[in-house]
Amino acid sequence: xxxxxxxxxxxxxxxxxxxxxxxxxxxxxxxxxxxxxxxxxxxxxxxxxxxxxxxxxxxxxxxxxxxxxxxxxxxxxxxxxxxxxxxxxxxxxxxxxxxxxxxxxxxxxxxxxxxxxxxxxxxxxxxxxxxxxxxxxxxxxxxxxxxxxxxxxxxxxxxxxxxxxxxxxxxxxxxxxxxxxxxxxxxxxxxxxxxxxxxxxxxxxxxxxxxxxxxxxxxxxxxxxxxxxxxxxxxxxxxxxx
Amino acid sequence: xxxxxxxxxxxxxxxxxxxxxxxxxxxxxxxxxxxxxxxxxxxxxxxxxxxxxxxxxxxxxxxxxxxxxxxxxxxxxxxxxxxxxxxxxxxxxxxxxxxxxxxxxxxxxxxxxxxxxxxxxxxxxxxxxxxxxxxxxxxxxxxxxxxxxxxxxxxxxxxxxxxxxxxxxxxxxxxxxxxxxxxxxxxxxxxxxxxxxxxxxxxxxxxxxxxxxxxxxxxxxxxxxxxxxxxxxxxxxxxxxxxxxxxxxxxxxxxxxxxxxxxxxxxxxxxxxxxxxxxxxxxxxxxxxxxxxxxxxxxxxxxxxxxxxxxxxxxxxxxxxxxxxxxxxxxxxxxxxxxxxxxxxxxxxxxxxxxxxxxxxxxxx
Numbered sequence: 001x002x003x004x005x006x007x008x009x010x011x012x013x014x015x016x017x018x019x020x021x022x023x024x025x026x027x028x029x030x031x032x033x034x035x036x037x038x039x040x041x042x043x044x045x046x047x048x049x050x051x052x053x054x055x056x057x058x059x060x061x062x063x064x065x066x067x068x069x070x071x072x073x074x075x076x077x078x079x080x081x082x083x084x085x086x087x088x089x090x091x092x093x094x095x096x097x098x099x100x101x102x103x104x105x106x107x108x109x110x111x112x113x114x115x116x117x118x119x120x121x122x123x124x125x126x127x128x129x130x131x132x133x134x135x136x137x138x139x140x141x142x143x144x145x146x147x148x149x150x151x152x153x154x155x156x157x158x159x160x161x162x163x164x165x166x167x168x169x170x171x172x173x174x175x176x177x178x179x180x181x182x183x184x185x186x187x188x189x190x191x192x193x194x195x196x197x198x199x200x201x202x203x204x205x206x207x208x209x210x211x212x213x214x215x216x217x218x219x220x221x222x223x224x225x226x227x228x229x230x231x232x233x234x235x236x237x238x239x240x241x242x
Numbered sequence: 243x244x245x246x247x248x249x250x251x252x253x254x255x256x257x258x259x260x261x262x263x264x265x266x267x268x269x270x271x272x273x274x275x276x277x278x279x280x281x282x283x284x285x286x287x288x289x290x291x292x293x294x295x296x297x298x299x300x301x302x303x304x305x306x307x308x309x310x311x312x313x314x315x316x317x318x319x320x321x322x323x324x325x326x327x328x329x330x331x332x333x334x335x336x337x338x339x340x341x342x343x344x345x346x347x348x349x350x351x352x353x354x355x356x357x358x359x360x361x362x363x364x365x366x367x368x369x370x371x372x373x374x375x376x377x378x379x380x381x382x383x384x385x386x387x388x389x390x391x392x393x394x395x396x397x398x399x400x401x402x403x404x405x406x407x408x409x410x411x412x413x414x415x416x417x418x419x420x421x422x423x424x425x426x427x428x429x430x431x432x433x434x435x436x437x438x439x440x441x442x443x444x445x446x447x448x449x450x451x452x453x454x455x456x457x458x459x460x461x462x463x464x465x466x467x468x469x470x471x472x473x474x475x476x477x478x479x480x481x482x483x484x485x486x487x488x489x490x491x492x493x494x495x496x497x498x499x500x501x502x503x504x505x506x507x508x509x510x511x512x513x514x515x516x517x518x519x520x521x522x523x524x525x526x527x528x529x530x531x532x533x534x535x536x537x538x539x540x541x542x543x544x545x546x547x548x549x550x551x552x553x554x555x556x557x558x559x560x561x562x563x564x565x566x567x568x569x570x571x572x573x574x575x576x577x578x579x580x581x582x583x584x585x586x587x588x589x590x591x592x593x594x595x596x597x598x599x600x601x602x603x604x605x606x607x
Contacts, residue, residue, distance in 0.1 A: 061601055064518070066517075066518065066600050066601050067601060087522070090517070090520050090521075090522050091520065092520075093517075093518060093519065093520040094519070094520030095520075099518050099519075101518075101604070105511070105514075105515045105518070105604065106515075107247070107512055107515060107516075108254065108512075109247065109250040109251050109253070109254040110246075110247065110250055114243070114246060114247075114250075117243055118243055118247065118519070119519050120243075121243035121244065122516070122519045122520050122521050122525070123519075123520060164519075
C-alpha cells in the first residue's frame with residue numbers, strides 16, 4: 001500500500017494504518033499488533049487505554065522509533081517509519097519524539113539540569129529553545145534543577161523527565177504510564193501539567209495508560225484490546241468518546 | 243556533556259573506580275619499579291667500571307655481552323697484554339656473583355691501587371691477610387658493619403679490613419688469589435682493564451688488541467663497554483621485561499574488561515535511557531571508552547606515585563642490595579601500556595552495550 005494518501009492528510013501528526021507487529025520468541029510468533037489504525041491531530045492529547053497485553057506498549061515503542069513495524073503504514077510528522085533503518089529511527093528519537101516513562105528513567109549520576117542538557121547534547125543542540133524557561137516554570141522545577149534524582153520526589157523526577165522530553169521541541173510527547181509510580185496527588189499534578197502543556201504550548205501528547213482516571217485528562221481516548229483499536233461507540237470513559 | 247557524564251559515572255561508583263584504578267596503578271608501579279631496578283643496577287655497575295679509570299676493557303671473546311660468568315681468561319694473557327706497545331698498565335679482575343646480582347671482585351690490591359689511584363677509605367685500610375675484605379659504605383650502613391667484623395659471603399667468613407667509598411670496581415673487594423682459590427678459578431680472570439700511554443689512541447689500540455688476541459680476547463673501549471650496561475644490550479633481561487610487560491598489559495586488560503563489563507550490566511537501564519534519547523551506538527562505545535581511558539590515566543598517575551614511594555622505600559631499606567632509580571622517561575611508555583590494556587578491555591563491553599536492545603534495556607531491573 002502506498003503512503004501517498006496518508007501523507008496528504010497534513011493535519012494529522014501521527015497516522016497509522018493497518019499496523020502489525022510480530023515478535024519472534026524462539027520458534028513462537030507473537031502477534032502484538034493486529035492491524036492498528038490510528039490518527040492523531042497536531043496539538044491533540046490522546047490517551048491509549050487498554051489492559052496488559054493489549055498491545056499499547058508495542059504501539060508506544062513503534063511510534064517512538066524504538067522498534068520497527070512488521071507491516072503497515074506509520075507516518076510521524078510526515079516521515080514514513082517504514083523507510084527508516086535503525087540509524088534513522090535513532091535520529092528521529094533525538095528530535096521528533098520525547099519520551100516520558102513510568103519509572104522516570106533519569107540518569108542517577110547527573111543532576112536534573114544535566115539530565116535535560118544531556119538530551120540536548122545527544123540531539124546536537126546547544127541553546128535552550130525559546131520559551132523553555134516558561135516550560136520549566138510551568139513544571140515547577142526551576143529550584144530543583146541542581147539536585148540529583150535521588151534527592152527529588154517521584155513527582156519532581158517525573159516533571160524533570162517531562163522537561164527532558166520537551167527540551168528538543170519534539171513533534172510528539174509519548175508518555176508511557178506517566179503516573180504509574182505516583183500517588184494520587186502527584187499523579188494529578190503531572191496529569192494537570194501534561195494537559196496544561198497541551199493547551200498552552202500546543203504540545204501533541206499520546207499517553208499510554210491502563211488507568212481510566214488518568215485517561216480522562218486527555219481530549220480523546222483510544223481503547224486497545226488484543227492488538228487492535230476498539231471501534232468507536234463500543235463504550236466511553238468518564239463521558240469521553242472512545 | 244559526555245565528559246561530564248563520564249566523570250559523574252566514575253564518581254558515582256567510586257569504590258569500583260578506585261579499586262580498578264588502584265589495580266592499574268599497582269601494575270604500572272611494578273613495571274616502573276622493575277625498569278628502575280634494572281637500570282639502577284646496570285648504571286651502578288657501569289659507574290663502578292667507569293670509576294676504575296681504564297681506557298680499554300678486555301674480556302673473553304665469546305660475543306656475549308655483560309656476562310657475569312667467572313674464570314674465562316687465563317691469567318697468562320695479562321702478561322701478554324702488558325707487553326703490548328702503548329699499554330701503560332693492565333690489571334686483571336675476577337668476579338664472583340653474590341647475593342643474587344651483586345658482584346665480589348678479586349684483584350691484586352697493590353696493582354689495582356696503582357692503576358686506579360686507590361680506593362677511598364672511609365674506615366680501615368686495604369686487605370692484607372688472605373681473608374680480608376673491603377665493603378662499600380652503603381653495604382656497611384645497611385648491615386651496620388664495623389672494622390673487624392666478620393662478613394659471611396660466598397660461604398666464607400671474611401674479616402672486614404676497610405670500608406670504601408662506593409663507585410669503584412665492586413661492592414665487595416678481596417684479594418685476587420683468595421677468590422681464585424675459593425671459587426676454584428686458580429690462574430683465571432674474567433676481565434682485564436688497560437690504561438694506555440696515550441688515551442687518544444684508544445680506538446686504534448682496540449683494533450690492534452683485537453687482532454693480536456683474536457679468538458681469545460675481545461677488546462673494547464670503555465665507552466663501548468659502558469654502553470653494554472643497558473637493558474637493550476642484555477638479551478635475556480630485555481626478553482624478561484617484554485614478557486612481564488605483555489603479562490601486565492593482559493592483566494590491565496582483564497581489570498578494565500571486568501570493570502567495564504560489570505558497569506555495562508549494572509547500567510543496562512541507563513544505556514536504554516541513552517538509546518531512547520537518541521544516542522547512537524558509537525556514542526555508547528565512546529562513553530565507555532572514555533571511562534576506561536580516564537580510569538587508566540588515574541591508575542597511571544597512582545602508579546607513578548606508588549613507584550616513587552616504592553623507590554624511596556627500597557633505597558631506604560636496602561641501599562646496597564637494590565639500586566632503584568626513578569625513570570621518568572619510562573612514564574609515557576607506562577601510560578601507553580596502561581592505555582592499551584584499558585582500550586582493549588573496554589572494546590567488548592562497549593560493543594555489547596551499543597548492541598543492547600533499547601526496549602529490553604529500559605525494562606531491565
